[in-house]
Amino acid sequence: xxxxxxxxxxxxxxxxxxxxxxxxxxxxxxxxxxxxxxxxxxxxxxxxxxxxxxxxxxxxxxxxxxxxxxxxxxxxxxxxxxxxxxxxxxxxxxxxxxxxxxxxxxxxxxxxxxxxxxxxxxxxxxxxxxxxxxxxxxxxxxxxxxxxxxxxxxxxxxxxxxxxxxxxxxxxxxxxxxxxxxxxxxxxxxxxx
Numbered sequence: 001x002x003x004x005x006x007x008x009x010x011x012x013x014x015x016x017x018x019x020x021x022x023x024x025x026x027x028x029x030x031x032x033x034x035x036x037x038x039x040x041x042x043x044x045x046x047x048x049x050x051x052x053x054x055x056x057x058x059x060x061x062x063x064x065x066x067x068x069x070x071x072x073x074x075x076x077x078x079x080x081x082x083x084x085x086x087x088x089x090x091x092x093x094x095x096x097x098x099x100x101x102x103x104x105x106x107x108x109x110x111x112x113x114x115x116x117x118x119x120x121x122x123x124x125x126x127x128x129x130x131x132x133x134x135x136x137x138x139x140x141x142x143x144x145x146x147x148x149x150x151x152x153x154x155x156x157x158x159x160x161x162x163x164x165x166x167x168x169x170x171x172x173x174x175x176x177x178x179x180x181x182x183x184x185x186x187x188x189x190x191x192x193x
Contacts, residue, residue, distance in 0.1 A: 001020065001024035001025075001026040001080040001082070001106050001108055001191070002026070002081055002105060002106070002107050003020070003021075003026075003081075003082055003083070003107060003109045003110065004082075004083045004086075004087070004107065004109075004111070004165075005017055005081040005083065005084050005111055005112075005113065005167075006015040006110060006111065006112040006113070006158070006161055007081060007112055007113035007115060007174065007176055008120060008121050008150075008151055008153065008154040008158075008175065009114060009120070009124075009125075009147065009150045009154060009157075010115075010118065010121075010123050010124050011113040011115045011176045012027070012121040012176055012180065012183060012189070013084045014028075014030060014032075014084055014184075015081045016106060016111075016113065016183060016184060017030065017084040017086065017117060018185055019045045019184045019187075020082050020167065020184075020187065021082070021193075022081060023057050023188065024031070024080060025079055025080060026079065026080030026081050026082050027077050027080070028081075028082045028084055029068065029071055029072075029077065029081050029082065029083050029084065030084040030085055031059075031064055031067065031068065031083075031085040031086040032084075032085045034067050034071065035053060035059060035063075035064075035067070036053075036139075038067070038117065039053065040102075043058075043075050043166055045063055045066070045067065048063060048093060049063060053140070053141060054086070054130070054140045054141060055146070055149075056141050056145070056146030056147070056148075056149035057149070058088060058153050058157065061089065061091060061095065063085055064078070064088070065092065065095050065096075065099070065146065066159050068083070068099070069099055072099075072103065078123050081153055085094075086190070087158075087161065088157055088158045088161075088162050089157050089158065089160075089161070090164050090165055091113060093161055093164055093165070100122050105193055106189070109170055109172055109191055110161075110170040110171050110172065111172050111173075111174055111187055111190055111191070112122075112162055112165075112171060112173045112174065113140075113174055113175075113176030113183065114174070114176055115176040115177055117151055117179055119152075119177065120147075121147060121148065123142060124142060124144070124147045125144065126186070127142070128142050128143075128185055129167070172190035172191070173190075174186040174187050174190055
């Protein structure tokens with residue numbers, strides 16, 4: 001299974017990606033996780049990305065494309081992958097299409113989780129409160145101001161991907177406001193139905 005999960009920050013892409021990963025044996029490739037790992041490791045890419053991420057901005061295409069291209073060459077991605085958080089722009093989608101074409105890989109689907117943004121802000125605030133209550137560490141960009149910036153950036157830059165992938169015939173939409181199990185069932189139906 002080779003697919004892209006679309007949806008704004010907090011829509012549940014990561015949760016659904018893990019469930020799809022378990023069901024189909026594909027590996028979840030989260031650009032956010034890869035970027036955070038690069039920041040933590042203080043790699044050159046991570047050092048460039050850190051101030052952008054902390055301010056709630058989006059990391060430039062060339063950095064993200066380079067990370068994804070390298071990651072797709074790793075052994076665990078050969079049996080399938082779920083791109084979570086990439087592409088973020090039509091330009092990235094085009095670059096991804098070219099990259100996959102050169103690697104001889106075709107996508108099986110693009111699944112978009114549609115959600116209510118006001119509810120997403122509440123979800124983020126609840127997640128932060130739960131993480132703090134459990135003694136966990138909260139991401140620097142998990143605050144209402146940075147989160148709202150991420151939502152605005154999503155609407156401006158990433159939402160056009162719906163039309164792009166609809167035009168290629170690859171887009172399938174799922175109501176991301178359902179409970180987690182119902183979203184998973186809807187994703188499976190979209191992929192297998």
